[in-house]
Amino acid sequence: MKKNISMKDIAQRLGVSTALVSYVLNGQLEDRINKDTAQKIKNLADELGYRPNHVAKSLKINKTLTIGLILADISNPFSANLARIIEDEAKKHKYTVIFGSADESADKSEDLIRTFMSRRADGFIIAAPEGSEELLSSLKKQDIPFVLIDRYFPELQVNTVTINNFQASAEATNHLLEQGFSEIGMINLKADLFHLAERSRGYKAALTQAGQKDEGKNLKEVDEKNMIKEVHQAINELLNQPEPIQAIFFGNNNLAIEGLIHIRSLNIRIPEDLAIVCFDESNAYNLFYCPVTYIRQPLAKLGQAAVKLLIESIGNQERSTNNITLEAELIIQKSSQKYI
Amino acid sequence: MKKNISMKDIAQRLGVSTALVSYVLNGQLEDRINKDTAQKIKNLADELGYRPNHVAKSLKINKTLTIGLILADISNPFSANLARIIEDEAKKHKYTVIFGSADESADKSEDLIRTFMSRRADGFIIAAPEGSEELLSSLKKQDIPFVLIDRYFPELQVNTVTINNFQASAEATNHLLEQGFSEIGMINLKADLFHLAERSRGYKAALTQAGQKDEGKNLKEVDEKNMIKEVHQAINELLNQPEPIQAIFFGNNNLAIEGLIHIRSLNIRIPEDLAIVCFDESNAYNLFYCPVTYIRQPLAKLGQAAVKLLIESIGNQERSTNNITLEAELIIQKSSQKYI
DNA sequence: CTGAAAGCGCTTACAG
């Protein structure tokens, strides 16, 4: 193993102090350092292939320029896309990101945060799983900078960057109503997560506003653990009830994909027999025979806002709290058009 | 800001040395430390909420337990899936991963490696872009542990974990030949990357072995930058030549998705009019009307082997070189069956 | 069984 060369090595060879080397290599105090000395130091550093030791620097300055990113699952496209945005935005500010997948488990999430804390991440961006309120409160109490992304807990006063799930759902439902559909079903995930509940609430609010009475009757909430089976069952129920459904709104892309597979297997034509709207994009929609209407989340803005907010929060002493809400966009395609 | 509490704090409160605190909290020298003292130290650590400072430890032991992961693009499902496997495997060995997307650029890849080196990653797992041979040689010369994943450079003697692209392509082509198709086209990416060239080579070798003469005549290599347009064009050419094509083999999933979209728009039926095989999986296949035959890469094994190899390499003094080749699996579905 | 001490590679007041 070749020894890594340090500032001290450079200083000794040149007969100067490490302080001077540090100032020069960091471009500090430039106006009051002898140009010649500075140049010599730079040259030797180049020549020896000096690489700063960020670990030592971190220890000294008590900052690592590291962001801990806690996602649901990096292999999920939503998480992966967000990760990419966050990576790019972090890099602009010289931050590096360490990531972990919490798999919707509060325990795993806590483990990850603990690990990243011992590695002295400067702050966290967290897609928080159900049941992590306590952990988040404790982080806040410890004055650890973090921002929640995607999910949030209305009772917690912490930094958040989320989309307006209520509004997006209402808009999607209104679009279907405007197309002339009145019997509109929704298939959503059964979970206590607020952002999912907001989607159901937006759907119901739109129906109520349109004068419908029993606005929850066509809402099916399925268990994630048994998702495929329950989606199929929910679709069957919606189709076979006294007043059969004219349109289905899926609460996320995974539900939509399973739903569309099932619908095709039933030989139900879209949009002739049934209209479809989905929350979230998926490149899978591209291979479906009918272009799919979906709600597009502003992922780039979400990720960028989260990084920006986090970095501000790291820099500030007083912990003010910021809640950023972004609007999603309804991309209207053929699957939701009234077939005449 | 609350001050982080350190081993020194614990030692002072208890009137012992930090050495002792270190031994106890790390479970070292257990047999020769007074049980009472040990217990007191542990209790106080708990009580004060002591969190080890991994940065200080890293500086001292000159190891960070960090893996630098260089991917093509974390937002791409192939990269993201790999990242998840690597995350899990790394965690088992107490490693944390920092990642970056190189976007197939040798320069970005170098930047990332430089950054991660100054952060003293113990080693790297790299999906290397075209043109990074020099960088990799230089890493090797500096004795920096790394393993290449997915891509590799046959002229470089370095650790690699790859699949047998030649064999997988040959198998896919043979499958089509066995189904009775003789006019088989392939659409692949035009690139110098060895793993892509191997896919073309496997395809051609299978045709040659089947007695075909001009085995390159139905191979179309498209430019990634102009991918969509060139895929459409390639398909048109293959369909409109004197002996029209009976089957198309796509060199990766992105090519396949664009190809399938185009094929559907031409009202060509699969598998009645045209058989299809694709390299790589995609959840998009799920929404295509015909189940798609594809080559499944053993992602889990790839990632696990890479981490294992890297960690061995970090631990070893002598830099032996290891090349692991895994076999892919052909998942045969309806899209490649001869329609009778 | 335990402590004093050196040192990992930096940064940064302070002094001159």
Added chain:
DNA sequence: CTGAAAGCGCTTACAG
């Protein structure tokens, strides 16, 4: 314009 020195929070021979 530059250097001596302290210190970030650990680990680890060494000594007793």
